[in-house]
Amino acid sequence: MAQGSADHFRIGMLAPSGFGKTSLVTAILQEALFATASRELSMRAIGQSTQGRLDRNRAQLEAQLLNGKFDARALSGTRDAFDFQVQIEYGEQNVISVLLRDFPGTWISEQDRPTTRPLLESTRIFIGNATILLVPVDAVLVMESVRTGRVGDFAKLAALDQLKKEALRWAAGRTRNAAEPALALICPIKCESYFADNGGTQDQADALRAAVVAFYADALRPLLELKSAVPSARVLYAPVDTIGCVELARVRGSGQEDMLESYVVREPSKLSRVGADDVMWAIHHHLLRVLRTSLDAEGAPASARTAELDQLLRRAAPVPGPRVREL
Amino acid sequence: MRIYLRTRGRVRDYQFVGLAPEESWWQSYDRVTDLELPVVLVEAGAGHWRAYVSSIPSGRQDRLGRVIVLDLVLVGEQAARDDGGRDDGDRELALAIIAASLGDGDGDDDGANGASGSGRSGRLPPDRLDAVLTEEVVEEWLAEPTLAAWQDAAAAIRDVFGDVPVPSAAGSAAADATAPAGDWLGGLGSARSRAAFLALIRRLLSGVVGRALTLSYIADPGDVGDLRALIGVGKTGERELGVLAVGQGPLFRADPTDLVR
Numbered sequence: 193m194a195q196g197s198a199d200h201f202r203i204g205m206l207a208p209s210g211f212g213k214t215s216l217v218t219a220i221l222q223e224a225l226f227a228t229a230s231r232e233l234s235m236r237a238i239g240q241s242t243q244g245r246l247d248r249n250r251a252q253l254e255a256q257l258l259n260g261k262f263d264a265r266a267l268s269g270t271r272d273a274f275d276f277q278v279q280i281e282y283g284e285q286n287v288i289s290v291l292l293r294d295f296p297g298t299w300i301s302e303q304d305r306p307t308t309r310p311l312l313e314s315t316r317i318f319i320g321n322a323t324i325l326l327v328p329v330d331a332v333l334v335m336e337s338v339r340t341g342r343v344g345d346f347a348k349l350a351a352l353d354q355l356k357k358e359a360l361r362w363a364a365g366r367t368r369n370a371a372e373p374a375l376a377l378i379c380p381i382k383c384e385s386y387f388a389d390n391g392g393t394q395d396q397a398d399a400l401r402a403a404v405v406a407f408y409a410d411a412l413r414p415l416l417e418l419k420s421a422v423p424s425a426r427v428l429y430a431p432v433d434t435i436g437c438v439e440l441a442r443v444r445g446s447g448q449e450d451m452l453e454s455y456v457v458r459e460p461s462k463l464s465r466v467g468a469d470d471v472m473w474a475i476h477h478h479l480l481r482v483l484r485t486s487l488d489a490e491g492a493p494a495s496a497r498t499a500e501l502d503q504l505l506r507r508a509a510p511v512p513g514p515r516v517r518e519l
Numbered sequence: 520m521r522i523y524l525r526t527r528g529r530v531r532d533y534q535f536v537g538l539a540p541e542e543s544w545w546q547s548y549d550r551v552t553d554l555e556l557p558v559v560l561v562e563a564g565a566g567h568w569r570a571y572v573s574s575i576p577s578g579r580q581d582r583l584g585r586v587i588v589l590d591l592v593l594v595g596e597q598a599a600r601d602d603g604g605r606d607d608g609d610r611e612l613a614l615a616i617i618a619a620s621l622g623d624g625d626g627d628d629d630g631a632n633g634a635s636g637s638g639r640s641g642r643l644p645p646d647r648l649d650a651v652l653t654e655e656v657v658e659e660w661l662a663e664p665t666l667a668a669w670q671d672a673a674a675a676i677r678d679v680f681g682d683v684p685v686p687s688a689a690g691s692a693a694a695d696a697t698a699p700a701g702d703w704l705g706g707l708g709s710a711r712s713r714a715a716f717l718a719l720i721r722r723l724l725s726g727v728v729g730r731a732l733t734l735s736y737i738a739d740p741g742d743v744g745d746l747r748a749l750i751g752v753g754k755t756g757e758r759e760l761g762v763l764a765v766g767q768g769p770l771f772r773a774d775p776t777d778l779v780r
Contacts, residue, residue, distance in 0.1 A: 209532035210581075241550045245555070269585060272546055
C-alpha cells in the first residue's frame with residue numbers, strides 16, 4: 193500500500209476558508225460513528241481528541257436546533273491543522289486506520305505568504321500521500337453566485353486558481369502511484385434547500401450540479417484528467433445536507449464577501465443528514481479496492497482475507513446513492 | 520518578550536500578523552486538549568519560556584458572522600540572577616494576559632456555547648481590545664505580512680493588557696503554601712487550582728523547568744498516565760507539571776492534587 197505509511201490511509205481535503213471542510217468531515221464521521229456496527233463493518237474514533245471534536249461539533253449544532261434556529265455564526269473557524277483518526281474494521285481480517293486532515297483554508301487561498309507557507313507544506317505532503325481527496329463546495333455560495341451573476345467573485349472567494357494547483361499536485365502523486373486506485377469526491381455542502389428528498393420544497397439538484405461542474409471545470413480538470421493516467425481513478429459528485437432540518441430563508445448582503453445566510457429550522461428540529469453516508473460508503477468502497485489491489489500487488493495467495501475483501505466488494509455499491517454522480 | 524498575534528479579518532482567514540512563530544509547538548498538544556477551545560499552554564526550560572493563550576474573543580465578526588478570536592504566542596527569557604530584573608515587566612505582562620484569559624473559572628468551558636465562545640467568564644478587556652484592534656487596523660495588518668505589522672500588533676497587545684492587574688494569587692505566599700510541588704492536577708473551576716496554576720507559571724517564567732497546561736481531555740487522574748506518554752512528560756528533565764482540567768467533567772472543580780510520577 194502506498195498510502196505513505198504502513199499504518200494509515202490518508203484522506204485529504206481541498207477548500208478555502210468557510211467552504212465547509214469541518215462541516216463535511218464532522219458530518220460524515222459523526223454519521224458513520226453513530227451507525228450501528230455490524231459484523232462486516234465497524235468504525236471507532238482513535239483517542240479522545242477525535243471523538244471530542246465530533247461531540248463538540250454535534251453538541252453545538254443540536255443546541256442550536258433545540259432553540260429552533262440555525263446560525264452559522266455559532267460555529268467557529270479552524271485555526272490549526274487537525275487529523276481526525278478512526279479505525280475501521282472490514283470483517284475480521286482487515287483492520288485499518290484512517291487519518292482525515294482538517295486545516296485552515298487560508299493555507300490554500302494565501303499559500304504564498306511567509307506566515308502560511310511553512311504550515312501548508314506539511315499539509316501538502318499529507319494530501320500528496322492521500323488516497324482520497326475531498327473537495328467541499330459551499331452550495332449556497334454557488335447558487336447565490338448564479339442568482340446574482342457574480343461568477344467572478346465566486347472564483348476569487350473559492351480560490352479556484354490555488355485549488356487547481358493543489359489538485360494538480362494530488363493528481364501527480366496519484367499518477368506516480370498509478371497501480372493504486374484513486375478517488376476524488378466533489379461534495380457540495382449545505383444542500384438542504386436544493387433537494388426535495390429531505391423535507392425541502394424545491395428540487396434544484398440539477399441546477400446545483402450544473403453550476404458546480406461549470407464553476408469548477410478548470411480547477412478540477414486535473415482530477416478528471418487523472419482517469420487517463422490512472423484507469424481505476426474515480427471522480428464522484430456527492431452532495432450533502434450537513435444539517436438536514438434547515439431551510440435557507442434569506443441571504444443578506446450585496447456581495448459574497450458580505451453574504452450572510454439565515455435559516456429556518458424544519459420540524460422536527462433534529463439533525464437529518466442526507467448524503468453523508470453516500471460519501472462514507474464511497475470511501476469504504478475505495479478503501480476496500482485499495483486493500484484488494486495491494487494484496488494483488490504483493491502477490492498474496494487466496495486466503496480468508498482476500499475472500500473477505502472480495503465478498504465485501506461484491507456487496508458494496510460503487511455508486512452509493514441516488515444523489516451521487518460519476519463525473 | 521516576543522508577541523505573536525493570530526487573528527482573522529472578515530474574509531481573510533486566521534493567520535499570524537506580520538511574522539509567525541518558528542514552530543507551531545502548541546499543535547503537539549492536540550491529542551490531549553481541544554485547540555479550538557480556550558487554552559493556556561506554558562513551557563519553560565533552557566533559559567526560555569513560551570506560552571500559547573488562545574480564543575480571546577473580540578467584538579469583530581467574519582463574513583459568516585462568526586465571532587473572531589485572538590490567539591497569542593508569547594516567547595521570553597527566564598529570569599536570570601544577573602539580569603537586574605530587566606524583563607520583569609514582560610513577565611508580569613505575560614502573567615496578566617494568562618490570568619485574564621483564565622478568568623474566574625465560572626465560564627462554560629465545554630465550548631457548547633460556540634463562538635460566543637471563549638468559555639471564560641473573563642477579566643479580558645474586549646472593549647479596550649476592540650478599541651485598539653479595530654477592524655480597519657487588523658485588515659491592514661493582515662493585508663501585508665510585514666515586520667512593521669508584527670511590531671504594531673505586539674505594541675497593541677502591550678497597550679491593551681498593559682494595565683490589566685496580575686491577581687495577587689499568582690505567586691502570593693498563600694498560593695505557594697497551598698500549591699503542591701512537583702506534578703499536580705486540578706480543575707479550572709477551583710480557585711485554589713487556578714492560584715496554584717498562576718503561581719507555577721510565575722515560577723516557570725522565573726527559571727523553573729516545567730509546564731503548565733489547561734487540558735480538555737482529562738476526565739480523571741487516570742488519564743494523566745496517557746497524557747505523560749502523549750506529551751513526553753519526564754523525558755526532558757522537567758521539574759514541575761501543573762495541569763488544569765477544563766470542561767464539564769468531574770475534575771473541573773477539583774483542588775490541586777499531587778500526581779505520582
